[in-house]
Amino acid sequence: MRPRWVIAVVAAPALALVPVPSAAAPAPAPVTPEIETVPLSSARGLTRAADVRELRSENPFALAAARWSGAAPDVLDVRAQATDGTWGDWVTLEAVDGRGGVRASEPVWLGDSTALRVRAERGGAPVDAAELSIVLIDPGDGGTVATRAAAADVAQPPVINRAAWGADETIRTNCFAQQGIGVEYSPTVKAATIHHTAGTNDYTAADSARIVRGIYAYHAQDLGWCDIGYNVLVDKYGQIFEGRFGGLDKPVWGAHAGGFNKFTVGMSMLGTFTDVAPTPEQLESVSRFLAWKLARGYRDPNGTVTLVSGGGGTARYPEGTEVELPTIYGHRDVGYTECPGELGYQQLPAVRQRVTELMAGWDTSPVYQRWQAAGADAGALGGVYELERSAANGGLRTTFASGAGSVYWSEGTGARIIGGAIRDTWAAYGSEAGHLGYPRTDELATPDNVGRYNHFAGAGGSIYWTPSTGAHEIRGSIKTAWGQLGWERGPLKYPTTDERGTPDGRGRYNHFQNGSIYWTSGTGAQAIYGAIKSKWAQLGWERGPLGYPKTSEQQTPDGRGRYNHFEGGSIYWTSATGAHEIRGAIKTKWAQLGWERSFLGYPTSDEFAISGGRRSNFEHGYITWNAATGVTTARSY
Structure with a gap:
């Protein structure tokens, strides 16, 4: 086994996407070529003045190159002796810039060979043998090649990966x-x-x-x-x-x-x-x-x-x-x-x-035309980074801006710009093949100029982004309810989560900077925030005694308080009393008395157990419920 001669290597980009394995023939195992560097000083001269030197190798090689110190040779040619003993033509080695100051030539293919003759001159005289080395490369056998089919576009020719x-x-x-x-x-x-x-x-x-x-x-x-x-x-x-x-x-x-x-x-x-x-x-x-x-x-x-x-x-x-x-x-x-x-x-x-x-007709692509309209290379998108390709359901896509931005096109939505964190969130849900479908707007600034968003064709969905919240999708009934509250300029501000399923499996929700919206098929989408949301959380969220909200937070008729009704009760709040839950027979009794406008006013405690029943305290009294008789009694202080 000849010694391998490995040195540092330069930065290189990457290749992947295009070629795909053929079903007919699996890819061969990797083959590690062997490289031997031979000082020219070990060669023997063949002609007068040693202007031609010969190297012989114990192992066949198929490519050769040269390395040198000092200035590049003016003449640098090689010819190889094939394994059958015949000598090939002279081939010139051309200089190339190696990394870290390496002075070397490009390699040349010689076919399977056992000996090499070298002709190297500088200034009309043979190059000092101490300044020149020959690199012999055996690429190894194997690697039977099967042509690979194009990955995405029929216009791409087959490529061997x-x-x-x-x-x-x-x-x-x-x-x-x-x-x-x-x-x-x-x-x-x-x-x-x-x-x-x-x-x-x-x-x-x-x-x-x-x-x-x-x-x-x-x-x-x-x-x-x-x-x-x-x-x-x-x-x-x-x-x-x-x-x-x-x-x-x-x-x-x-x-x-x-x-x-x-x-x-x-x-x-x-x-x-x-x-x-x-x-x-x-x-x-x-x-x-x-x-x-x-x-x-x-x-x-x-x-x-x-x-x-x-x-x-x-x-x-x-x-x-x-x-x-x-x-x-x-x-x-x-x-x-x-x-x-x-x-x-x-x-x-x-x-x-x-x-x-x-390439006939290449400039008719709707994505290309949108890119041109956006300023082409000089516009915000910059040049093409990832080539145009087919997208789901007959669409097209191209990536720009060093990968940061894309344009997606479909017949129903046209060509739309999407990028950055919004595109990343969209991609996490399957991009155009997911539930959001194709973007139907470009990425746009929100009216408050804090965030960015794209609307999508699927599920009535959108993705909103701000520097502090990140990018989150919102859709369907929850998005509608958020819109009715004033979008990002309403009390909830921006979403801080995507739409998620609740732990009990019945509902869906998005959290926002200042609250949440919860939805079930029975209650619809309702907003809950502030102290009322905190109280509901303390009681166990939707798995607590109140279940899901049936209304969004609303103002009470007397103007002093706020409330949400729930499947199993309500939570009322004022600045003086805080937020407290009320439910069952005690809530029914309070309602009969006129709610917060009755002599009792607002609740000042959650319902709690007493001997023989339950009780809730109010600003001006209390209501008790007797477990044995089912009777509720309201009393003032």
Whole structure:
């Protein structure tokens, strides 16, 4: 077993959603590539001046790269000896910016090989062998690839996911843990960078997964990127491979074009296209993926974008430089590289034309039109974060604002904006497929300017939010009763819970900042708050002797007090007496005497036990009930 050479890795975004496992073939087990770094000083020279050096390995390898100290070599070529003894063509290794100052090349696919010849020059002279190391990569066997179906939209072409090509996710996760980083996302994707991987074009369809796996291991470990740099890779057979982890439908921040990784998706064609053109199958798959990505991300394939260079050793433009680029451009447009090869670069106009054909009608989407009306990228929604996709019952949805906001559309509700905590609460209830259905308003400010809300099509429901209460749903009869009291400007203020079921299973309720509304099919929805609610709680809520409220809190006829009637009695309150319950025969007697306008006035105690019966005290007397005779007697003090 050759030693593994693992180093730190760079932040990488994530890929997930798009590819789904095929029912026909389970995903293969992960395969961990092996990497060996060999100092060039251990190689032996083959020609005069040692301008060509040869390395031999005890174990076959299939990809190779180089690392060096000092300035990058002016000439850096390799050729490999296949396992059958034949030597391949010379292949150029192109420099790339590694993490933490790593000076290295991109890896190239050579096919299964046992020896490597290296030609490295700087300033017309061979590079000092002590300054150069060769990285040999064995991607391992296995990883039989089965094409995966698109997850959500028929416009998305089939993609081979990471599990299918045998990605060992521990390479990525261990690197993230070591560096204290994780998946990174741009706010949106504005453009696509087209690459080639370089290396031989002589590979089989089964080799493609091995190539991807080898590039992943090298990018993640030797270059310190924690993951493969490209978002997507396409082989000459038209197979599309999921690259960087984080979600093909999201703006995963790759490591494919130094200085121009933000706001771009990187697509790399497997092979070298300096003297050989990409295959028709390869170009069609590139076009189909870009058509899906750009159409659902609201980008014109024939437009231009302005990107700001992040700088770096391989970037063509210094940090901070604004560069206008086509929406679909080649790596050489932003970097010191021949990538994607002269014949690959020449195909970009045809790719743009084919993408345009495939995207016909993309700008008729009602969500796209709503986004445009809201100011597009310059508006409050910002750019597309998660691509437009189908939603429940024939609807559409797109996520914006780095994931914070969304637009949902249905035939009955139109395109509506929802985001933040309100969207999170809505999602907890199943989003548009749940009982609230689609939003029928945008997120709006409440009249008191304290909160925010969306109304929904289902269950007569809404979600209200304030910084202090959070976001809570309210619906049906409880919402109607709250509205009759004046909404958030009424006595209850904002909801502090979603609608919930009561412990006894008979009712429903929402709590509010200043009270509650309780509902049953027999009592309807009634508001209870303040001291009366506190008394009811002391008595055991709906499971106490009073049961559920039958009225909302009301003012007494004499204007001095407040009350709620309940299934099993009442609670009366005044500022002088406090809140007290009254029920049964004692309440009936008090009612016969004229309630609070009788000579007794308001109750000053709850009903309590006495010898032989029960008693309630009032402001000016008391009522007793005899258990033996059933007689109630009212007396004044």
